[in-house]
Amino acid sequence: MHTTSPLRQQTSVLDFAEQIFAHLPRADQRRWAHAYLVSLLRTPGKKSVRRLAAAISDSPTAAQSLHQFVNASPWEWDLAYQELMRWAEQRLTPLSWQIDVAVLRKRGEHSCGVHRRFFPETGRSVNCQVGIGGFLVHQQGAVPVDWRLLLPGAWIRDDDRRARSRIPDDASAQGLDGHVLDLARAMSRRTRLASVPVIADLSAQSGAAALVRGLSQLGCDFAIGVPGNLPLVVGRHLNAQRHDGRSLPDVLPAGKFSDPDCCGSNETLTCYSPHGRPLRVQADLVGLPHTGPYEPPLQRTYRLLSVRGERQPRAAALWLTNMVQQRGEDVIAMVQSRTRHALRDLESDFGLQDFEGRSYPGWHHHMTLVTAAYMHSTLNMPGRQAALAS
Numbered sequence: 001m002h003t004t005s006p007l008r009q010q011t012s013v014l015d016f017a018e019q020i021f022a023h024l025p026r027a028d029q030r031r032w033a034h035a036y037l038v039s040l041l042r043t044p045g046k047k048s049v050r051r052l053a054a055a056i057s058d059s060p061t062a063a064q065s066l067h068q069f070v071n072a073s074p075w076e077w078d079l080a081y082q083e084l085m086r087w088a089e090q091r092l093t094p095l096s097w098q099i100d101v102a103v104l105r106k107r108g109e110h111s112c113g114v115h116r117r118f119f120p121e122t123g124r125s126v127n128c129q130v131g132i133g134g135f136l137v138h139q140q141g142a143v144p145v146d147w148r149l150l151l152p153g154a155w156i157r158d159d160d161r162r163a164r165s166r167i168p169d170d171a172s173a174q175g176l177d178g179h180v181l182d183l184a185r186a187m188s189r190r191t192r193l194a195s196v197p198v199i200a201d202l203s204a205q206s207g208a209a210a211l212v213r214g215l216s217q218l219g220c221d222f223a224i225g226v227p228g229n230l231p232l233v234v235g236r237h238l239n240a241q242r243h244d245g246r247s248l249p250d251v252l253p254a255g256k257f258s259d260p261d262c263c264g265s266n267e268t269l270t271c272y273s274p275h276g277r278p279l280r281v282q283a284d285l286v287g288l289p290h291t292g293p294y295e296p297p298l299q300r301t302y303r304l305l306s307v308r309g310e311r312q313p314r315a316a317a318l319w320l321t322n323m324v325q326q327r328g329e330d331v332i333a334m335v336q337s338r339t340r341h342a343l344r345d346l347e348s349d350f351g352l353q354d355f356e357g358r359s360y361p362g363w364h365h366h367m368t369l370v371t372a373a374y375m376h377s378t379l380n381m382p383g384r385q386a387a388l389a390s
Helices: 013-020 027-042 049-056 062-071 077-089 153-157 159-165 176-189 208-218 254-258 328-335 340-349 360-380 384-389
Strands: 096-105 115-119 124-138 141-149 198-201 222-225 231-234 251-253 267-272 278-287 302-309 317-321
Touching: 013 027, 013 077, 013 360, 027 049, 027 062, 027 360, 049 062, 062 360, 077 124, 077 141, 077 360, 096 176, 096 340, 124 176, 141 176, 141 340, 141 360, 153 159, 176 198, 176 208, 198 328, 208 222, 222 328, 231 254, 251 254, 254 278, 254 302, 254 317, 267 328, 278 328, 302 328, 317 328, 340 360
Parallel strands: 096 198, 198 222
Antiparallel strands: 096 124, 115 124, 124 141, 222 317, 231 251, 231 278, 267 278, 278 302, 302 317
């Protein structure tokens, strides 16, 4: 991996804040951005506004000023994300752009976007906000560089809620697939990451087919985790017969491609998990069914990778990719999550869960500052990246 030397990487928090938040129009905003970063980096445990203020000032008004800066002061977070991306790219060699979800638990029901949500991974429903993060993945881990807030339809349709939370007019109810596509578009507008693959797991969500089509139109490489019921077109080059000799239908659920009693595989691979456990991977060339008469006649070819552990009786993990010329082993290595360590560290040490406010801009301001604090700490301290990845 190509990075700058540890000595050249050293940047003071003040210099870092001046670069990332140079676009803020007022000197007092830039001063409070620096103060918030310093307090996030200094304050152990829960990052309440009162504790953050106490870490940087004895003034009784410091907490109110920090709260005002995050929740009420008008400033643009997208430009800060752009600078964070640039700063990270100068220090890292990007391998992929991975999208992951942060579940931000909430007790009340007034914080912007809060709702009751069921998560199939845990089998539980929680009261939460859902943040969708875009992470730059590098050899030793991942760093966040952009965030979206999931807004359920109930929040979008309620004019009173929108007004109280200051949700902008152009914000709409989107599923995870829509936010992933938005993040990919933002990526394509910025720097060289447009040529880096997008990785996202929608295996427990709806919208996988729409996301695959959207990313294909965007022209970027990708690998998307898909559910077993996603309809896929059987590739023409496959042996489209069951093992009993009967013909297969033209369209099959994605999960059926890994069923040994259903159809043959174009390729079988043996790969390894990050922990060295063997994985059995079946690879098939497939397409998406046409959705209507106005869809372009060109049928894109994708590769479906069905991944099972050696002793894994449950359903295979399914990944759909347009990188059909890439070695299957390389794609499997690419889709292994690199964001879990970063999310855990963001929650435990940088205040990801600790936003005290109810507004849409306030949430984005807090997430921008948390991201900046994490990036400065992670990329500015020699040896920290390796420690996080271990």
